[in-house]
Amino acid sequence: MADSLLLLDKVCKSYAVGTPAETQVLFDIDLNIGKGEFVALIGPSGSGKSTLLNIIGLLDRPGSGKLYLTGQETSILDEAHVTNLRGEAIGFVFQSHYLLSAFTATENVMMPMLMQRGRPDDSMRERAQRLLGQVGLTQWQNSLVSNISGGQQQRVAIARALALNPPLILADEPTGNLDTKSADAIFELMRKLNRESGTTFLMVTHNMDLAKRCDRIIELVDGRVV
Numbered sequence: 001m002a003d004s005l006l007l008l009d010k011v012c013k014s015y016a017v018g019t020p021a022e023t024q025v026l027f028d029i030d031l032n033i034g035k036g037e038f039v040a041l042i043g044p045s046g047s048g049k050s051t052l053l054n055i056i057g058l059l060d061r062p063g064s065g066k067l068y069l070t071g072q073e074t075s076i077l078d079e080a081h082v083t084n085l086r087g088e089a090i091g092f093v094f095q096s097h098y099l100l101s102a103f104t105a106t107e108n109v110m111m112p113m114l115m116q117r118g119r120p121d122d123s124m125r126e127r128a129q130r131l132l133g134q135v136g137l138t139q140w141q142n143s144l145v146s147n148i149s150g151g152q153q154q155r156v157a158i159a160r161a162l163a164l165n166p167p168l169i170l171a172d173e174p175t176g177n178l179d180t181k182s183a184d185a186i187f188e189l190m191r192k193l194n195r196e197s198g199t200t201f202l203m204v205t206h207n208m209d210l211a212k213r214c215d216r217i218i219e220l221v222d223g224r225v226v
């Protein structure tokens, strides 16, 4: 396998810990994802995919077990360092893309750079426009995102996820709201970016046709990798 980018060692997670409603949803998850891989995460509704993605995305902490990202053991990091690592190492693409509809495509893609560096400059705008070119949106770069199609909005979300050049992109049902043709185009775009730039992708999907076209499928059932 290629160099490891993400390593999970016996990760467990429970909700409502310490209450009568305590429920364990992840059981001893071991996972090793190499640099440059494109991995699908599948499983029935309620199997723990979003919980696992939140833990890998450093939005939630495991109850027990260890998570290494870019070689760093994350459980020993304080909140400030976790936030930094999340910003540097991970780009997020969601089914509802959470774009700012009153802003242009370029402004949306500039947003992570702005949050990192504080004030806008020409190099940010140029990088945002270059990324929009990579996702096929050059002619829409000055459009308000409220004025473009769902598929185009998802392309903006992908460009935004790439803004800080993270080694890992986490995509939660990125094609869930799209028709078959647009879903296929978005998947092929992510595959192309993965091949060209070596960015690692972990994609949660219910679409088996797309999952089969990934390098590897990880299946969760009742909180366990099967």
Ligand SMILES: Nc1ncnc2c1ncn2[C@@H]1O[C@H](COP(=O)(O)OP(=O)(O)OP(=O)(O)O)[C@@H](O)[C@H]1O
Pocket: 015, 016, 025, 043, 044, 045, 046, 047, 048, 049, 050, 051, 052
């Ligand atoms: N914040 C929470 N508090 C309590 N239980 C939760 C919480 N979030 C999720 N769960 C429970 O954990 C289990 C796993 O949920 P999760 O959302 O991770 O599954 P999923 O595989 O992503 O499902 P889907 O495909 O429907 O999104 C479910 O039984 C869910 O009800």
